[in-house]
Structure formats: structure tokens, C-alpha cells
Amino acid sequence: xxxxxxxxxxxxxxxxxxxxxxxxxxxxxxxxxxxxxxxxxxxxxxxxxxxxxxxxxxxxxxxxxxxxxxxxxxxxxxxxxxxxxxxxxxxxxxxxxxxxxxxxxxxxxxxxxxxxxxxxxxxxxxxxxxxxxxxxxxxxxxxxxxxxxxxxxxxxxxxxxxxxxxxxxxxxxxxxxxxxxxxxxxxxxxxxxxxxxxxxxxxxxxxxxxxxxxxxxxxxxxxxxxxxxxxxxxxxxxxxxxxxxxxxxxxxxxxxxxxxxxxxxxxxxxxxxxxxxxxxxxxxxxxxxxxxxxxxxxxxxxxxxxxxxxxxxxxxxxxxxxxxxxxxxxxxxxxxxxxxxxxxxxxxxxxxxxxxxxxxxxxxxxxxxxxxxxxxxxxxx
Amino acid sequence: xxxxxxxxxxxxxxxxxxxxxxxxxxxxxxxxxxxxxxxxxxxxxxxxxxxxxxxxxxxxxxxxxxxxxxxxxxxxxxxxxxxxxxxxxxxxxxxxxxxxxxxxxxxxxxxxxxxxxxxxxxxxxxxxxxxxxxxxxxxxxxxxxxxxxxxxxxxxxxxxxxxxxxxxxxxxxxxxxxxxxxxxxxxxxxxxxxxxxxxxxxxxxxxxxxxxxxxxxxxxxxxxxxxxxxxxxxxxxxxxxxxxxxxxxxxxxxxxxxxxxxxxxxxxxxxxxxxxxxxxxxxxxxxxxxxx
Numbered sequence: 001x002x003x004x005x006x007x008x009x010x011x012x013x014x015x016x017x018x019x020x021x022x023x024x025x026x027x028x029x030x031x032x033x034x035x036x037x038x039x040x041x042x043x044x045x046x047x048x049x050x051x052x053x054x055x056x057x058x059x060x061x062x063x064x065x066x067x068x069x070x071x072x073x074x075x076x077x078x079x080x081x082x083x084x085x086x087x088x089x090x091x092x093x094x095x096x097x098x099x100x101x102x103x104x105x106x107x108x109x110x111x112x113x114x115x116x117x118x119x120x121x122x123x124x125x126x127x128x129x130x131x132x133x134x135x136x137x138x139x140x141x142x143x144x145x146x147x148x149x150x151x152x153x154x155x156x157x158x159x160x161x162x163x164x165x166x167x168x169x170x171x172x173x174x175x176x177x178x179x180x181x182x183x184x185x186x187x188x189x190x191x192x193x194x195x196x197x198x199x200x201x202x203x204x205x206x207x208x209x210x211x212x213x214x215x216x217x218x219x220x221x222x223x224x225x226x227x228x229x230x231x232x233x234x235x236x237x238x239x240x241x242x243x244x245x246x247x248x249x250x251x252x253x254x255x256x257x258x259x260x261x262x263x264x265x266x267x268x269x270x271x272x273x274x275x276x277x278x279x280x281x282x283x284x285x286x287x288x289x290x291x292x293x294x295x296x297x298x299x300x301x302x303x304x305x306x307x308x309x310x311x312x313x314x315x316x317x318x319x320x321x322x323x324x325x326x327x328x329x330x331x332x333x334x335x336x337x338x339x340x341x342x343x344x345x346x347x348x349x350x351x352x353x354x355x356x357x358x359x360x361x362x363x364x365x366x367x368x369x370x371x372x373x374x375x376x377x378x379x380x381x
Numbered sequence: 382x383x384x385x386x387x388x389x390x391x392x393x394x395x396x397x398x399x400x401x402x403x404x405x406x407x408x409x410x411x412x413x414x415x416x417x418x419x420x421x422x423x424x425x426x427x428x429x430x431x432x433x434x435x436x437x438x439x440x441x442x443x444x445x446x447x448x449x450x451x452x453x454x455x456x457x458x459x460x461x462x463x464x465x466x467x468x469x470x471x472x473x474x475x476x477x478x479x480x481x482x483x484x485x486x487x488x489x490x491x492x493x494x495x496x497x498x499x500x501x502x503x504x505x506x507x508x509x510x511x512x513x514x515x516x517x518x519x520x521x522x523x524x525x526x527x528x529x530x531x532x533x534x535x536x537x538x539x540x541x542x543x544x545x546x547x548x549x550x551x552x553x554x555x556x557x558x559x560x561x562x563x564x565x566x567x568x569x570x571x572x573x574x575x576x577x578x579x580x581x582x583x584x585x586x587x588x589x590x591x592x593x594x595x596x597x598x599x600x601x602x603x604x605x606x607x608x609x610x611x612x613x614x615x616x617x618x619x620x621x622x623x624x625x626x627x628x629x630x631x632x633x634x635x636x637x638x639x640x641x642x643x644x645x646x647x648x649x650x651x652x653x654x655x656x657x658x659x660x661x662x663x664x665x666x667x668x669x670x671x672x673x
Binding site: 070071072091092093094095096097098099101103105106107108109118119122123163166167170 | 571573574576577578579580581582583584587591592595596
């Protein structure tokens with residue numbers, strides 16, 4: 001991108017950001033296939049310049065959501081707006097959205113350059129300008145030397161970058177990525193994740209990214225929406241989704257979680273006093289803004305394995321339970337211990353340092369965690 | 382000595398190499414054994430008569446060949462064959478393309494019913510079709526009666542016997558052949574490639590021209606070559622639905638062989654056909670391979 005272009009773009013974005021003209025607002029989106037709800041009341045805003053990931057298992061509705069925004073699927077109810085203008089019913093070709101499919105969907109009969117220039121050709125951009133912009137985009141993704149090849153002559157990673165260039169060259173309102181890294185092998189994927197994030201940051205394009213890979217979502221996203229059974233369970237920054245999961249599903253889907261049944265004694269919406277299954281009392285953070293039970297109700301507390309630690313008998317802790325040490329796995333950088341407590345098996349991970357000596361199996365141990373590390377989850381509806 | 386060496390432990394790996402060679406040889410001969418009946422049939426039914434044909438054709442000599450090239454029966458039929466085959470190929474491939482697209486894009490019911498219709502047309506013997514076209518297209522046939530009853534025409538259109546009836550029947554005969562190579566390419570087209578084009582701003586027409594058509598072109602070429610080859614071999618349809626002036630090369634072969642009993646000229650004409658068909662068949666097989 002030349003200096004002039006970046007000025008123009010950032011100026012356009014600055015004005016766009018001010019009035020949200022380039023935001024994509026999804027409200028009350030629903031889709032039914034027969035009797036099954038593929039989507040149920042999905043709401044979110046893809047803010048201008050944001051990298052938002054829809055994360056969920058297959059069948060959670062994330063690809064359907066993407067298809068509706070792209071215009072390939074008609075919703076049964078709800079609305080999708082760019083700025084204040086609804087795009088429902090508008091054919092995909094008028095939506096100005098760049099899409100990268102998992103299969104890349106390159107035009108196999110066209111050269112790499114012709115693939116990238118396709119969108120400009122459809123927009124009747126003059127040949128000279130088309131060539132210039134296509135070439136620049138290929139340079140950006142590092143494929144300038146491959147312009148005259150056909151897609152079949154490229155590796156998977158290169159094809160993926162051609163697909164990205166083809167989608168970006170039209171200056172799309174947003175980039176929609178449908179599991180774009182799914183076909184790449186593990187090592188290449190991590191490299192592409194970083195590249196992709198870099199390109200997004202440089203161009204400032206909004207990205208809606210669909211994946212079932214939590215690591216991919218964590219690395220690239222500004223925010224992520226965790227989807228399950230056609231609903232968004234939680235939408236927040238990766239850090240907050242991991243640290244403060246709002247539901248059992250989110251806690252389990254993202255990393256490992258110890259889920260403890262509790263009786264809620266007090267709940268002021270920020271902090272709760274709870275009783276664990278063994279009768280011991282503790283204080284936890286109230287994770288979800290809504291839907292947690294008041295005093296006297298049943299609830300679930302999530303504690304991440306790395307947030308629990310082995311405590312001595314005299315250590316004062318906001319939460320502490322006693323249990324029996326079961327086993328320990330050495331994983332190099334960390335240790336993964338299993339402790340039988342509260343009528344279930346708890347996972348405790350601790351970093352490998354000299355001070356830590358693994359208890360004998362069968363030994364009585366005490367586990368403790370801070371109030372900030374226990375999250376009272378929303379009740380299941 | 383040899384026996385001892387092969388029974389002994391395999392130190393050098395030689396015996397296993399030898400075993401593989403034996404197995405390969407046995408596999409080759411085993412295959413040949415299975416092919417023997419077919420090979421015998423081909424030798425007796427194709428190679429031998431073809432050889433005789435070639436020999437007969439050369440018995441004609443240079444003067445005979447020169448005569449043939451000035452024989453209006455031959456040149457007329459050759460011209461008919463080229464013109465009719467070309468026209469039929471173009472029309473049939475266009476029809477087949479639209480029909481294949483309808484099957485490809487249709488819902489489950491449309492797909493199943495259209496496919497069934499195509500297969501029925503495909504399997505109906507040509508004689509039944511000839512009788513049907515006769516009933517449909519003759520002067521007092523269904524079409525003329527209908528058009529006259531509607532007042533569209535005053536007198537009957539002379540469609541049969543003649544080129545119109547012949548061409549309609551030949552097109553109808555070859556369309557099913559053209560559908561399958563085209564359809565087989567269409568069904569393998571990735572829907573997402575079209576969606577990508579749409580998302581990049583392509584209208585339905587542009588998606589067709591820039592994506593669908595180029596990607597299905599191998600199927601079109603294969604279909605066209607297949608249809609052309611079939612057309613060059615038409616005999617029954619021109620013989621029954623055409624006038625003497627509409628006859629094709631295969632009919633000239635029959636005329637010389639069966640009525641004029643001049644096997645040398647018959648062989649010469651047949652050889653011209655065989656060479657043309659042979660070249661086209663090689664091209665077809667290449668095109669067909671490209672569709673995979």
C-alpha cells in the first residue's frame with residue numbers, strides 16, 4: 001500500500017468509525033432447517049476494523065451465520081445491517097464482502113493474477129489499474145513471483161494467500177473467513193495465523209472469522225463469540241472469555257475447567273459467597289452479568305486447573321477444599337495432577353519448579369484458590 | 382544346484398527379486414488369459430474384416446481413388462455427412478448442456494425425473510424412434526394435422542421423408558449421449574467457487590461466462606466429439622427418414638456393398654470413415670480424460 005492510499009483509507013475509516021457506517025449489526029438472527037433451530041436469536045456487532053471470531057463446535061450455527069451475512073443463506077427472521085442499512089435480500093454480489101473459504105475456492109482455470117483481479121474485473125476497473133492493484137495485493141501476501149501460475153501449481157498455504165488477496169483487493173466492507181486454516185497442517189497454520197493477523201492490522205479491514213479451533217481463535221481475535229446449539233453463549237475478548245467464562249459450555253469448550261456444584265449463599269452480582277459440596281464456604285467472582293442465581297439457589301463454579309494450588313494446612317485461603325491425591329503426569333513445562341475432592345476428580349496443573357514435590361498417591365492434600373479465580377457461572381436455562 | 386539355491390536362505394535378496402519377476406510375468410499372462418475370448422473376437426470380427434477392407438480399398442488403385450473423388454454420389458454424401466454432423470453436434474450439445482444444467486441444478490424430484498427421461502430416450506431402440514418420428518412428421522402426421530387444425534399452415538409441411546425429419550431424429554438420438562459427459566463435469570464443480578465469484582461481484586451471467594462455462598468446457602468438448610463420431614456413423618436414420626439426396630457416407634458404403642456389389646469402392650469409402658472416426662476417437666479420449 002502506498003502512503004497516499006493508507007492516508008485515504010485511514011481517513012475513510014476514521015469517519016466510518018465515528019458513525020459506525022461500516023459496522024455490521026446482526027440482530028435477532030434465526031434460521032430453521034425443518035424442525036431444528038440452526039440459529040436462535042443471534043445478536044452481535046462486527047465493529048469497524050475488528051477481528052471477531054465465531055467459535056464453536058460443528059453444528060453450532062457459526063457457518064450458517066456467516067452464510068447469512070455473505071448472502072448465501074436466507075435467515076428466517078432477524079436482520080443484518082451494514083451501518084443502518086439492511087442487507088437482507090441483497091444478492092451477494094452487491095454486499096461488497098470478501099470471503100475466504102476453507103477449500104479456498106480459487107478459479108482453477110485462471111492464473112493467480114486473474115484470480116486476484118477477478119473482483120476488480122467484475123467492478124469494471126480499467127485494466128491498467130486492475131493490474132496495478134492486483135500486483136500490489138500479491139506483493140502484500142508475498143506471491144508476486146507466482147502471478148502467472150495456476151492455483152494447482154501452488155501449495156495449500158500459497159493458495160490460501162491467493163484467496164486472501166482475491167478477497168482483499170476489492171476493499172471489502174468486511175472479510176469473512178470460513179475456517180480458512182482448516183486445511184493447513186499444524187505448523188503452517190500457526191505461521192499463517194500470525195501473517196493473517198498482521199495483514200488484518202495493516203489493512204484495518206474488519207474480519208469475521210469462523211472456526212472450531214480455540215487456539216486459532218485466541219491468537220487472532222480481538223473478540224470472540226462462543227457459539228453452541230445455534231446461540232451465542234458469550235462474546236468478549238479472548239482473555240475475558242477464558243478467565244471469566246459465563247456458562248458451563250464456554251468453560252468446557254475453552255481449555256480445561258473444574259466445574260464445582262455449589263449452594264449460593266450471597267450474590268451481589270460481582271462477588272458471591274458459596275458453599276461447596278463438602279460444606280466448606282468460599283468466595284468467588286460472579287462471572288456472568290446475568291442469569292446467576294441469588295442466595296439459596298444452586299450454582300456452578302468454574303476454576304481453571306492452573307488457578308488451583310496445593311496449600312499447606314495453615315495457609316489462609318479464600319477457597320480451600322481437602323482431597324486425596326490420585327496421580328500426577330509430568331508434561332515438561334508443567335505437571336498435571338488429579339485430586340479426588342468434592343466427590344469428583346479435580347485437575348490441578350502446576351509449573352515445574354524445584355520447590356514442588358509431588359505428594360504420594362493416596363495422601364491427603366489441601367487445594368486452594370483465590371476468589372478472583374473462581375467464577376460463578378450462569379444457570380443453565 | 383538351482384533348486385538348492387532357491388530353497389536355501391535368502392541372503393542376497395536375489396530370490397525374492399526373482400519371485401517378484403515370476404509373479405509379474407504370471408500376472409501378465411494371467412491377464413492375457415482372461416482377455417483371450419475378447420481378443421479372439423476382436424481378431425475375427427474387427428481386425429480381419431478391417432484388413433480385408435484396407436486390402437480391397439487399395440485394389441482400387443490410384444485411378445479408382447481419383448474416380449471416387451469425382452463421384453458425385455461420394456462427394457455429395459461426404460458433404461452431407463460433414464454438414465449434418467456439424468449442425469447436429471452444435472444443436473445437440475446446446476440442448477444437452479441446458480438439459481444437463483437443469484438436472485444438475487434441479488431439486489431431487491426434477492433431477493430424478495429428468496434423468497429417467499434421458500435414460501428412457503437413451504435405451505429406446507432407434508427403430509421405435511423412427512416409427513414415432515414417421516407418425517409425427519409425415520404429411521398427414523400428428524404435427525401437420527395439428528398445425529393445419531390450428532390454421533398456422535394451409536398445406537402440409539414436407540418434413541418426411543427428407544432432411545428435417547432426419548435431422549430431428551438424429552438430434553434426438555444423440556442428445557442423451559451428449560448429456561452424460563457434460564453432467565459428469567457439472568456435478569464435480571465446487572459450489573463454493575461460484576459463491577466466491579458471486580461474492581466478488583459477479584452477476585449470474587458473469588458467473589456462468591467466467592466460471593461455470595470454462596470449467597465445464599472439457600465436458601462440452603468431449604460431448605461434441607462423441608456426438609460427431611456417432612453422427613458420422615449414421616445409417617438407419619438417413620436410410621429410413623431421408624430422401625436419396627440426403628444420404629450419408631455409411632449409406633454410400635451400403636449402396637456399393639449391397640446393391641452395386643462393388644466391394645472395392647465400398648471398402649474405400651468405409652476406410653475414409655474409419656480414418657476420420659479413428660482420429661476423432663483419439664481426440665475424444667483425450668478430451669474425456671481432461672474431464673476427470
